[in-house]
Amino acid sequence: MDLRFLAAAPSTVEQAAIDAALTGDGRDQLLPALHAANDAVGWISEGALNHICRRLDVPPAEAYGVATFYSLFSMEERPRKVVHVCVDLACKVNGAEALVDAQSEFVVRSPCLGVCERAPAALAVEAGVGSEYLMPEIPLPQRGDPGLRLLRRVGVVDPRSLDDYRAAGGYSALRNALALGPQGVIREVTDAKLMGRGGAAFPTGRKWAATAGQPERPHYLVCNADESEPGTFKDRVLMEGDPFAVVESMTVAAYATGCTRGYLYIRGEYPKAFSLLSNAIEVARERGFLGRDIMGQAGFEFDIEIRRGAGAYICGEETAIFNSIEGFRGEPRSKPPFPVEKGLFGWPTVVNNVETLANVLLILTEGCQAFQRIGTSQSTGSKLFCVSGTIGHPGVYEVPFGATLRELLDLAGGVPDLRAVLLGGAAGGFLRPDEIDLPLTMEDARSAGTTLGSGVVLVLDGTVDVGGFLLRIAEFFRDESCGQCVPCRIGTVRQEEALHRIVRRTGDSQDLVLLRDIGRVMRDSSICGLGQTAWNAIESAIDRLGVRL
């Protein structure tokens, strides 16, 4: 293209960092290049952006549009060390504001950092150095419990060692998959009735069969590790504790659906998981578990590229993730066409959540019959729940589908003065204390008019200011709307404004009418799930919790 570039030049540090990060010259290198510049000096200067544009042949206006989409990138110079303090739901009820006040470094108020079990959470990021959590590690609450399935290796097996992973049963699922053949794998997954664990609960086997059946090549696999729903941290725990399982399960999915290339899209706020997964991919490649003729299977070729998000909840949406990987703004696409027909780079693509893929390994080692014996007839297997908020032992808990919410809360220490539970995250809904005998299954949640979503169980006791909590939910959606469609871009702002008047008692009875009208148009006419669910939790607080607003 005959593009017009800027006159600004990069510093030698910026130029070296960008050049070292590029593994090609395509538009899809844009996000990694922006990360490289921001990581090296703490912000993206005109010179750095210009250098990236020249290297990748991207128009500067478009690169600027992409860079300004992500909240982890700064377009202005700022201190080399910044502390991202989470002020989102679980941290808000655990003293986030006091943590903000206690910082001596430059503070960025952050949406959910995904470490809710250690709330209030803070992540220090230093240019040229790296990132680290400022809270101490805490062990997995159920660590070593013989009943664990998905979490059985977490905290027990060295996450850096492929040998330890194999000694603990690793790569037996892929071996079985290779023996079954792609069709056989899809049959097992379909018969196991596995449903997606990212929030939408779509049958995994159907998704795989639809992708596998597309005649065009290539097919792509995307592992969605961008969990950003406030209160969700299960995928981080899996990735930090069992990273080789992510690599193995992606390899199985690729084998079943005919993909030769997979992208692991991990949110930018997960430095430890990123480092452990990068190591796992590298080691797997060295040892013949990625690349050509995997595990000696002639002709089976697959490799994984890891991509970091840069602070955008919306990029966890299954089509926004494609735009983000391709180097465009992370805006959702209009469906149809669906990803199984036209996904990443326009090719058939299968997108699966980390926890969903972890279940595939169980199905292939124990068989679909044994897998189905756990859980209920419609919700098979076990489920990870992210318990946080005002509760004694927050953390990720694994229970079979069908366990009640009460049993889960008791596992985590119980709540003497329970006010409400936010189930499913900011896009989910509230339950009252008299509803906690709800069996945790997809079908029971649905018939109770709620959702398990991504497995968020955010506990609120009597100390919590519910109005302030709801305002934070509204603020979250306002901040995270991509801005593409009118109902969500303006609706989330109007929702927050009306809720603010109601909570602060400065409005009138019309504000509740406004909220319902705004909620309805967001649900009916937004492009994607973000806008469609942005009113769920607030609606349930009013109608179900009976919060007097």
Next chain:
Amino acid sequence: MTIVDIGLPRRLIEFTVDGEQITVPEGATILSACKDIPTLCYGDTLEPANACRVCMVEVEGSRTLVPSCSRKVEPGMVVRTDTERTRHSRRMVLELLGSATDLSTTPRVSEWMAEVGADPSRFGPDAATVSQPALVDNPLYVRDYSKCILCYKCVDACGDQWQNSFAIAVAGRGFDAHISTEFSAPLPDSACVYCGNCIEVCPTGALSFRREFDKRADGTWDESAQTATTTVCTFCGVGCNLTLHVQDNEIVKVTSPHDSTVTHGNLCIKGRFGWQHVQNT
């Protein structure tokens, strides 16, 4: 000899709109089959952007409403364009737009608002808006982003759908999303080539000729006193059609017919802006 590509013959498919059986060629969108659905972001020379959500209709079996501008008709599809649900959606979308954006120069929008009873003032006097000073940084055209509904049409016309200049893009996110050059550089420092094809597709008047902007400011802009004359550009041999809008014997703006097979409404800087010499008497 000119070769006209008439394409492959297209299969006809039947579907139902508001109870009436309609037959359209395969590949047609719902909007193209029912021409009276209001829309702002749809452009007849551009790919659908799906952004404004004014044209939403009900399709049986769909959980949400669907954008008629981009959804292709399928055999047997049952579409309803005028129900309580579609009217609620359209009313809210227009109210939201009207509460945040200056729609005073958007053609037909007040008529649509009246039809569904939209009242943007009910969000209160403190509702956030995109109000900002107009950008007047060059002699040819003005960018008044207080009037921008973020329909993406100017970006698409400037980018790979037509001009390939890539001078502007959407920057920022959410309510802060806006049309911008790199680092908000003034147009003369940007990749803009002043083809004015962005003005041609702008549905709200956020982008306008400097002459129109000045005349509106001093109260002398009067569309009822204007004539529109389509002629052929004299600058080169391509033969683009120009429509000259004349008020008081002065050319005040230039558009180009979208159905022109030569340029589909697109011009270059000379055809769009190079007409002062006509008036140098």
